[in-house]
Amino acid sequence: MNDPASHAPRWMSTVLRAAGIYNLVWGAWVVLWPEWSLRVCGYPEPLNYPQFWQCIGMIVGVYGIGYWIAASDPVRHWPIVFVGFLGKVLGPIGFLWGYSQGTLPLSAGRINITNDVIWWAPFAAILWHALRTSADRPARDPAPLDLSSAIGTVRSQSGETLSELSAAKPLLLVFLRHVGCTFCLEALSDLAKQRPEIEARGTRIALVHLSDEGVAGELFRQYGLDDLPRFSDPDQRLYQAFGLKQGRFLQLFGWKVLSRGTQAAIFEGHGFGGLQGNGLRMPGVFLLRDGTVVASYRHQTTADRPDYCELASGGRQSTDVRHNGSGL
Template sequence: MKRTNSTIATEHPSWMTYVLLAAGIYNLAWGGWVVLRPMDLFDLTGIDRPLYPGIWQCVGMIVGVYGIGYAIAATDPYRHWPIVLVGFLGKSFGPIGMAYQFLVLAPGTTGRLPLQWGWVNVTNDLIWWLPFAVILYQTFKFWNAPARASEPESPSRLNELFRSQHGTTIAELSRQHPLLVVFLRHSGCTFCREALQDLREQRSRIEAEGTRIVLVHMGDDESSRSFFEAYDLGDVDRISDPECRLYRAYELGRGRIGQLFGLSVFWRGFMCAILNRHGVGKLDGDGFQMPGAFLVRDNEIVNAFRHRTAASRPDYCSVADPTVRSAPVESSSS
């Protein structure tokens, strides 16, 4: 279950408050300057004063209103993220418009702003891009996170609680056969789809060694049934874990920026989604949740593959090798 909005203030890094307060103060100061002294910027940059300065003063009023919005957002950035988003869009379109007129209008053309006006974009827009983008990224990550248990939970205990669509638990199944327990990313992720395709292709070899497959996913089991059936895995035991309790118990955390959006991840994602035609879908679950694969026997983890990036691609046959007797491997890479 994802976090839900409430009247309780959210916890956020203090730097977000400082950034938004600084943006609010700057906007109010700049907007007030334009309203009270509308001709200054034209005089400083050496262009003709406008015939209707009231229009330019309206721009100053709008910028000042943004300043009030940023001050409000500073009290709780995660809750007031729409204000930050609107501000980020405005700070993106301003430089785009400036660049467009520089590219389209030749020097000396009537209506072409002087190069000095680019400093307005620097102070009004460009210096705020990175902090605003990080605030929006962290906001999405915060609201997309499932509710957290107050105390750490052991995998062996949760293996006894969670049941598959067939009514059996990981603990029960692992006492009958070695289990390859595969934790998937959300169903819209192209790497999740690639993983299911790999499992379909490797299933016969895995089961020939006496190991059974169990899938753990974040979606609703009933609505996800057709998704797994599309990969001929509809009969495989699968466990719905929307709150990611099993994921956390198996020490699968939420990915960092580099693990989810690194260049190698983007390249693998392009190959997987476009060249290999796995495609992508809508977000269904925690988009930051990292996947993994584990060999479980007698309710104990005996082998583990914890993805270093979302694009890591395990050899499931190796992870599922029932002859493994060693302690868990902390992580592997593709």
């Protein structure tokens, strides 16, 4: 199977090579002609200690070599991009501090535009892609599962498959976020409250989580849900089989997510936990009957709060309902 790290969009390598060339040329200019470059970059006379300026040029040039290396595989070499990105953020901050203190003229900030600011967006996009790719890479078994295999072969902590669990009665399969997420804790609280009504309607509940069994079992015990069938899926094979993808930036960090997260964590008392598992994976809910998905709910943002009782009754509240028995 091909390494996902080799699948970065071509433009990322192009950007990093351009950054490498720029840094090497700029660094050579500063090292070879320090006084000329100081004047062009907006520093006033007298030009004291040009040797320090030459040292900066040398450092910038070395970064250029790093960017050229990173261009061969932007995902694998993301630490080089990250260090460069930090420098491009901290450089303008340092200039603004110097300007506010009266030690640097405003004209000295012009170099921050070409050295730093214009690279923020592409470097940030490369780092975001690297994060998503790394989080999506299975930890142990890279072999993907199709939906029928997932339903028929993956077993819960008690040894039952989804096909077996949904044969006797409908099964509400809830895919959680990582167990440190406040929305995961909110979902467990909602399930605990709605469980009596869901089961009274003749539907069972099963949970899918990204943690090791011991960690998740202890957490579910706190909500009185430790007797439910559950599937430990740190390799995210079930999530992928059911079509639950990694969230886009706004789905994970948009204003709605941040405001709802603050409300759920602080005002509703669900709190925050540490990152455990892939924090980018989106949750979802599926209703299964006789091993077939008959209704589904895919979160549009991580802040979505489904009504599990309605979903258990046939998915009337679902955003992605399929009642024709054809699965996903």
